[in-house]
Amino acid sequence: MGILSSSASITQYHVEGKLQEPILETVAKGLKKQAVKEIDNETSDEEIGWSCFNDPFSIDFDRSPFLIGTYLVFSMRIDKKSIPSKIIQKHYTLEIKKKLENSGREFLSKTEKKEIKDHVIHILNLRIPATPNVYDLIWKYEANTLWFFSNLKGANEELETLFTKSFNLKLIRLFPYTMAALTSTLSDMEKDAISQLTPTRLTE
Amino acid sequence: MIDVSVAYNRYKFIGNEFLTWLWFTIDTNQHFFSTMDETITSLYVGNRIVLENSINDASEIITIKGDDAGLEEGLLSLRKGAVVIEMNLSYKTENQEWKFTLKGESLSFSSLKIPETGPVETKDDIEGIMLEKAYLYEKAVDVINLLFNAFLKIRSTVVWNEKTVPKIKKWVQA
Numbered sequence: 208m209g210i211l212s213s214s215a216s217i218t219q220y221h222v223e224g225k226l227q228e229p230i231l232e233t234v235a236k237g238l239k240k241q242a243v244k245e246i247d248n249e250t251s252d253e254e255i256g257w258s259c260f261n262d263p264f265s266i267d268f269d270r271s272p273f274l275i276g277t278y279l280v281f282s283m284r285i286d287k288k289s290i291p292s293k294i295i296q297k298h299y300t301l302e303i304k305k306k307l308e309n310s311g312r313e314f315l316s317k318t319e320k321k322e323i324k325d326h327v328i329h330i331l332n333l334r335i336p337a338t339p340n341v342y343d344l345i346w347k348y349e350a351n352t353l354w355f356f357s358n359l360k361g362a363n364e365e366l367e368t369l370f371t372k373s374f375n376l377k378l379i380r381l382f383p384y385t386m387a388a389l390t391s392t393l394s395d396m397e398k399d400a401i402s403q404l405t406p407t408r409l410t411e
Numbered sequence: 412m413i414d415v416s417v418a419y420n421r422y423k424f425i426g427n428e429f430l431t432w433l434w435f436t437i438d439t440n441q442h443f444f445s446t447m448d449e450t451i452t453s454l455y456v457g458n459r460i461v462l463e464n465s466i467n468d469a470s471e472i473i474t475i476k477g478d479d480a481g482l483e484e485g486l487l488s489l490r491k492g493a494v495v496i497e498m499n500l501s502y503k504t505e506n507q508e509w510k511f512t513l514k515g516e517s518l519s520f521s522s523l524k525i526p527e528t529g530p531v532e533t534k535d536d537i538e539g540i541m542l543e544k545a546y547l548y549e550k551a552v553d554v555i556n557l558l559f560n561a562f563l564k565i566r567s568t569v570v571w572n573e574k575t576v577p578k579i580k581k582w583v584q585a
Contacts, residue, residue, distance in 0.1 A: 210545070211531065211541065211544065213524065214523060214524055215520070215523045216522075216523065217519065217552065218517070218519045218520075275538050275542060278541075278545055345545055345548075358517070358520075380415065380517075382419055382423075382517045383426035383515075383517075383518060385415065385418065386518065390556070391563050392560055393560075393564065397563070397568070400568070401567050402413075404422075404424075404425065404566065404567075406494075407571070407572075409489065409579050409583060410489070410490060410580065411584065
């Protein structure tokens with residue numbers, strides 16, 4: 208569910224810090240540095256990186272501009288390979304059987320079994336394509352705010368890590384307390400009062 | 412500022428109280444919204460409201476959903492000490508409508524439906540539509556940020572305990 212979807216989810220962020228000038232070049236550098244890599248036919252089981260807005264299978268940020276109006280717009284893609292446990296079990300059992308037959312032994316050690324399992328997962332990862340998940344974002348640089356188009360905990364955590372790695376800026380998720388502390392128009396005294404609050408009982 | 416993950420849990424009651432206050436204001440003082448932003452013609456509780464009653468170390472979740480659902484059960488839950496933890500809202504200006512769900516603990520938006528924008532027919536349309544959508548998303552986000560700010564102003568002063576809470580208690584018991 209992204210920017211162009213008929214129904215969206217938005218998590219608001221406050222961006223702490225400023226980029227090195229010229230800003231657009233710095234953003235482009237950060238995006239290219241952490242652009243998503245293809246892991247199909249690779250042994251990795253997960254890849255997280257940036258891709259172009261509305262063309263999530265492209266990382267050509269020069270051809271698909273990330274500056275739209277005054278907004279910086281791009282996507283985070285999480286590619287994940289999930290091998291069903293029953294498939295792992297099947298290939299693991301077959302490999303164990305083969306090894307026992309070839310060696311003429313009756314048992315395998317714990318280490319050997321683990322090596323076989325790792326090898327099976329490694330081989331299966333090469334054969335199984337990754338499932339991509341795409342999450343759009345809009346970064347309003349001048350306002351130090353960013354909207355991430357997902358409320359999923361895992362995706363938000365990955366965004367926070369990837370963003371800092373790419374741009375060397377901190378993303379602070381906005382929720383009641385951080386909104387009061389960072390983006391409200393409260394005075395310092397009012398902010399102090401908020402931090403001292405305890406829940407109100409609204410019944411007699 | 413205290414650690415963000417500690418603050419999230421410790422102060423999530425502020426978001427829940429905000430939603431409860433919002434429901435009270437929707438029910439008793441629609442005029443308040445146009446005084447905050449004159450483009451708001453109405454703000455209503457939509458098709459879903461979730462309440463939580465955590466009194467006596469037990470947590471009870473009450474969900475009311477449906478387009479024409481009555482909210483009496485919700486008020487009854489408030490009477491028993493519950494607070495609103497999630498609420499679907501319908502926000503209207505003169506000729507446009509936004510619908511979305513807010514969670515008290517995070518104030519994040521979900522199921523956000525903005526007024527219809529033009530269709531994407533060619534690749535060249537995308538940037539224009541994106542800008543139009545961003546503008547419409549911003550309207551909903553700004554309204555909630557504005558109202559939350561207004562709530563914080565009340566909540567951080569004596570006005571909350573001396574004026575607002577008695578009024579909410581009266582509304583809950585009515």
